[in-house]
Amino acid sequence: MYRWLKTLGVAAATAAVGLSLASCSKPADKAADAAAAKSEYTIGWTIYAGWMPWPYAEQAGIVKKWSDKYGVNIKFVQINDYVESLNQYTAGKLDGVTSTNMDALTIPAAGGRDSTALIVGDYSNGNDGVVLKNAGSLADIKGRSVNLVEASVSQYLLARGLESVGLKQSDVKLVNTSDADMVAAFSAPGSNAMVTWNPQLLEVIKAPGAKEVFNSSKIPGEIQDLMVVSTDALKANPNLGKALAGIWYETMALMAKDDAAGKAAREAMAKLSGTDLAGFEAQLKTTFLYADPKAAHAFVVGPEIVTATDRVRKFSFESGLFGQGAKSVDDIGIEFTGGKILGNPQNVKLRFDPTYVAAAAAGQL
DSSP, X not given: OOOOOSOHHHHHHHHHHXXXXXXXXXXXXXXXXXXXXXXXXXXXXXXXXXXTHHHHHHHTTHHHHHHHHHTOEEXXXXXXXXXXXXXXXXXXSOSEEEEEHHHHIIIIITTTOOEEEEEEXXXXXXXXXXXXXXXXXXXXXXTOEEEEOTTSHHHHHHHHHHXXXXXXXXXXXXXXXXXXXXXXXXXXTTOOEEEEETTHHHHHTTSTTEEEEEEGGGSTXXXXXXXXXXXXXHHHOTHHHHHHHHHHHHHHHHHTOSSHHHHHHHHHHHHHTTSOHHHHHHHHTTEEEOOSHHHHHHHHHSHHHHHHHHHHHHHHHHTTTTOTTOOSTTSSEEEOGGGOEESOGGGEEEEEOOHHHHHHHTTOO
């Protein structure tokens, strides 16, 4: 799965440009004009248990069914590197992307691309963890070098964990490590602390002397996994949102079935993610899926999402993830249901829109 700024210098420069441009009045919205003419959309995805329903839905014909119903052509494309998928989306090469809430804020939103969190598919409920070798508790991390993907939800999880035991990030040394290298890195003799996510986490904790000392189940609802789409594209053609919501909730209903069809769907998702059914279902156990659109809608319109987002944005700003041009945590606006906005209402770049999930909950798709 996920979750980082590939090159902080480049990301910071991009964010600074985005912020400076956002302060100017926009000319005729060329992005929106281009979006208005579109009926074909490309969505990027990367491997993670909570996102595997998307490529499975394409494989199973569910994407075509809903695309045909709403007169759009949606194509899902796997991007092998998570951050690259976000970079491509930010650059306008993708119309949508699977992303965490924090990364949607610190990459495309900070980079100036107006984005809508169309679906909150799940939150990490143990899929992200802190692992130590030869330790009794998280407090033993003090003074250690910690392998993790810097500027990511792994760093956020670490900060939340350290806070719980009275420590700060300055009490450890961060070692930026690619998500693809996590398992190998932890097997090295000099590595004794790591923060990572599934499926790597399941492998890392198998190492001799390894112990998981903190995980995302301790901060429920804070690390969210989203389907993010271009706000301009969605405004120009709301059928994109209707089709995506229809695809998601039909697939959710299928994979939740305790029968042969449900098992076959989960097996197919497991294969797409490079594991077997047992491995995939182990990951699902630590993924709080919003399979029911009514539950998803309740979360998106409730106060918890605002509280979680406020905590995430403050961490992101304090960690320099808004870019060098950001002077305040309020520089980027984040909009919720009912028009509630955290940050600058003149520079809203991330929106949690419950419209399409509400339609699914009401059976109106």
